[in-house]
Amino acid sequence: MMKDASPLIIPSYDDVIAAHTRIAPHIHRTPVLTSTYFNELTGAELFFKCENFQKAGAFKVRGASNAVFGLPDDMLEKGVATHSSGNHALSLSYAAGRRGIPCHVVMPRTAPQAKKDAVRGYGGIIRECEPSTTSREAVFAEVQAETGADFVHPYNDPRVIAGQATCSRELMEQVDGLDAVIAPIGGGGMISGTCLTLSNTAPEVKIFAAEPEQADDAYRSFKAGHIIADDAPNTIADGLKVPLKDLTWHFVSNHVTDILTASEDEIIDAMKETWKRMKIVIEASCAVPLATILKNRDVFKGKRVGVIITGGNVDLDTLPWIK
């Protein structure tokens, strides 16, 4: 049974504290970087929380580790399972490998070989499906039936959201007096975690979500007041193509101040400028917040703003600004 269909279990801030203790041995406390250049350019004070330096290269390892290391003993033999062709698959494989339990990953057979290799490198067991939702769900149901593994959804899971919430918990310890935090939004796992932490510990801090114009389902959902799921959004920010689900919608609709969008060109420019100026490798997805700040300078001017850099897993052979 898919967890999506279960009654809504809203994680609490106590769950975040428990998650942080549970995952601390398995993650990095990532650094916060600043950039004089971007501060001068935007008129804001930006604090970049660098989850690109995180284990497995992305914040997703926080939620995945919380699910894996919180798994009850009688589930260990069966392990965990998920469907993902991105950072969640890597992160769940990494965490399961650290706990020595099986991790089953359903991935489209068309996924890049490098991603398959990386999942296998961490010990993940891949079952391939056709690149369609129907095939993915059918194959995933087979895997679950065969293995009995616990489904860890990439974002619509209270354990995952409590894990992602540890990121802004660290950020608040590392930087004083933030006026706002901004993070990219796809399915809404990171933003939900940010909402969970800030609404409990610093409700005065505004929360902004940043989304590609070409995959602006969260923006349109936010304006409409209910979830609108896109069919097949197309964006360079490939981590942000997935739709909101009930649990993440709960957090977004209750705690997010606004959702801002940026075009593909603006995202690519912000990505390249971050590499050039800050000397860090970041994914297109996490260039979206900076792109929206550059586009909405009046919103952020004079403010102290936390910017979540969500990951750094990039195919270095095909960079979007090199044709």
Place this chain on the structure above:
Amino acid sequence: MMKDASPLIIPSYDDVIAAHTRIAPHIHRTPVLTSTYFNELTGAELFFKCENFQKAGAFKVRGASNAVFGLPDDMLEKGVATHSSGNHALSLSYAAGRRGIPCHVVMPRTAPQAKKDAVRGYGGIIRECEPSTTSREAVFAEVQAETGADFVHPYNDPRVIAGQATCSRELMEQVDGLDAVIAPIGGGGMISGTCLTLSNTAPEVKIFAAEPEQADDAYRSFKAGHIIADDAPNTIADGLKVPLKDLTWHFVSNHVTDILTASEDEIIDAMKETWKRMKIVIEASCAVPLATILKNRDVFKGKRVGVIITGGNVDLDTLPWIK
């Protein structure tokens, strides 16, 4: 008169301490990063001193700032001058801009537009020469005669070496119990600074220099016991094409344990792997140390090794692994 022709003035460790106090307000105390991946791959414990995060994107700002902020009052109006098409030109312009004094830079007219723009962005005044040593020296002599500016050599200058020495001084404060430090070698400024600090504060720490096979003049000089200058070396590590000079040879010949070399392919692989695994943007020049460690694992196995990442100023439009 070129400072090269002056009697040799060897900077002392007191000069390093004074330099550090002088330049502290103008530079970053850069972080030291580690990588589980590279530690497992090499069998060593590597500590990467990340001068790619330095102001102006490279360690060169240490030496340049020391020269500029140590300039006596009666020289301020005339300012400083140098010839460089690389990070030293950027760094000297940056430092001079912070002190509000003129900085004259002689650059070949064929230098990349991006480099000229960056120097001008920091307020440097460019005088173009033809891309030959003869023209560069003639034009530089003109500039000096016209302006009376103080010549700050990119590396063969005691003020510059004392400034670069602050990098390993920080590294020794940041990491305990190092067995060795390795840095790239071109003209020898960084290595000389490293020798200056370590020979005075931790003479038990071995010092390795890393050089491209295709520009191995320092390696051949070291083996021969006297300076051998190459005519026109060709390497992707473009910061390392310049030859040793008397002052840097003094340090190299007295304090370096060994010089190791790597091929162009090995350098490019190490560069790309560093971007991929550590999510940092580094120049080809500072991938040379890691390339030589990967090639000489027996030398470094079980050792705690400081690796100086010298800079991150890369043309993102032409990456060496993308043809």
